[in-house]
Amino acid sequence: MAADVDLEELPGVGPATAEKLRDAGFDSYEGLAVASPSELSNTADVGDSTASDIVQAAREAADVGGFETGAAVLERREKIGKLKWKIDEVDELLGGGVETQSITEVYGEFGAGKSQVTHQLAVNVQLPREHGGLGGSAMFVDSEDTFRPERIDDMVKGLPDEAIQAAMDEREIEGTPDDDEAMEALVEDFLDKIHVAKAFNSNHQMLLAEKAQELANETQDDEYPVRLLCVDSLTAHFRAEYVGRGELAERQQKLNKHLHDLDKVGNLHNTAVVVTNQVASNPDSFFGDPTQPIGGNILGHKSTFRIYLRKSKGDKRIVRLVDAPNLADGEAVMRVEDAGLKPE
Numbered sequence: 001m002a003a004d005v006d007l008e009e010l011p012g013v014g015p016a017t018a019e020k021l022r023d024a025g026f027d028s029y030e031g032l033a034v035a036s037p038s039e040l041s042n043t044a045d046v047g048d049s050t051a052s053d054i055v056q057a058a059r060e061a062a063d064v065g066g067f068e069t070g071a072a073v074l075e076r077r078e079k080i081g082k083l084k085w086k087i088d089e090v091d092e093l094l095g096g097g098v099e100t101q102s103i104t105e106v107y108g109e110f111g112a113g114k115s116q117v118t119h120q121l122a123v124n125v126q127l128p129r130e131h132g133g134l135g136g137s138a139m140f141v142d143s144e145d146t147f148r149p150e151r152i153d154d155m156v157k158g159l160p161d162e163a164i165q166a167a168m169d170e171r172e173i174e175g176t177p178d179d180d181e182a183m184e185a186l187v188e189d190f191l192d193k194i195h196v197a198k199a200f201n202s203n204h205q206m207l208l209a210e211k212a213q214e215l216a217n218e219t220q221d222d223e224y225p226v227r228l229l230c231v232d233s234l235t236a237h238f239r240a241e242y243v244g245r246g247e248l249a250e251r252q253q254k255l256n257k258h259l260h261d262l263d264k265v266g267n268l269h270n271t272a273v274v275v276t277n278q279v280a281s282n283p284d285s286f287f288g289d290p291t292q293p294i295g296g297n298i299l300g301h302k303s304t305f306r307i308y309l310r311k312s313k314g315d316k317r318i319v320r321l322v323d324a325p326n327l328a329d330g331e332a333v334m335r336v337e338d339a340g341l342k343p344e
Helices: 016-025 029-033 037-044 048-062 070-077 088-093 112-125 149-158 161-171 180-192 200-216 236-241 245-269 294-301
Strands: 103-107 137-142 194-198 228-233 272-277 279-281 291-292 307-310 316-323 330-336 342-343
Touching: 029 048, 029 245, 037 048, 088 294, 088 316, 088 330, 103 112, 103 245, 112 149, 112 228, 112 272, 112 342, 137 200, 149 180, 161 180, 161 245, 180 194, 194 200, 200 228, 200 236, 200 245, 228 245, 236 245, 236 272, 245 272, 245 294
Parallel strands: 103 272, 103 307, 137 194, 137 228, 228 272
Antiparallel strands: 279 291, 307 316, 316 330, 330 342
């Protein structure tokens, strides 16, 4: 819904309350409809009873919260976008690519290529749909100081010539893939459409998820609306700040809220959410791969798709689909090269 929706049409919402709601990030009926009265009361400084009335009225206005037929769900799912890795074997494994309105978790040990995936997707999402993109911009929450503009430069220049030409034409950049000046202009334009924020601790990271909702809403009517939200990595700060079993419950509660905030961005704005995750080794494992993702069941249940990256010989990486609601487990092979992610 547009950012200029008239919140004052809701019962109990005057100009002052409407301003409080917008300042708290509630600037659409959908956003209010999926909020809880307590959340609204705490963040927007309105009374409990007023908050309940506002949420109920927003649910009726946004027409959410009811049942619908399976056929209606299928029709709605046809609007979901598929962001391609542009590696046929991997895209086939993922049923066409990374889905919007879903959380895709990518985990693996250090050096497996998790950050390479987020950088490549931040490039690919800006391509036209006929070239595997979503014609949108990207948001990048950086908690491990992994974002490198130079890597975006490499990956843009490493795109197929036909994709580069299509991107130039769409952006009205005169030139060809062989034109150095045109390529520099294209790289700069790609970088301009990646919104980066560095998270300094877990609380700041959670705040950035709320800011991401605001930015996604502001860009919905733009030529390049936000269609990808990357968090690299999701768990680094939580793992460092909450140590030991005594703090495990609090960590998991905060992580759960953070995941729901990220999921809200994906669902309300038709955005793909990609998070990277760290791993730990299980010393009790005598057979098989001892590498396990951290985050526990909270993250396991909330992630719609779980992908395990592991190293192989040289620049080769194995992409394993561990969990998906409608896809069979399987593996694919790719390479991490100077020009980006490439097929085997």
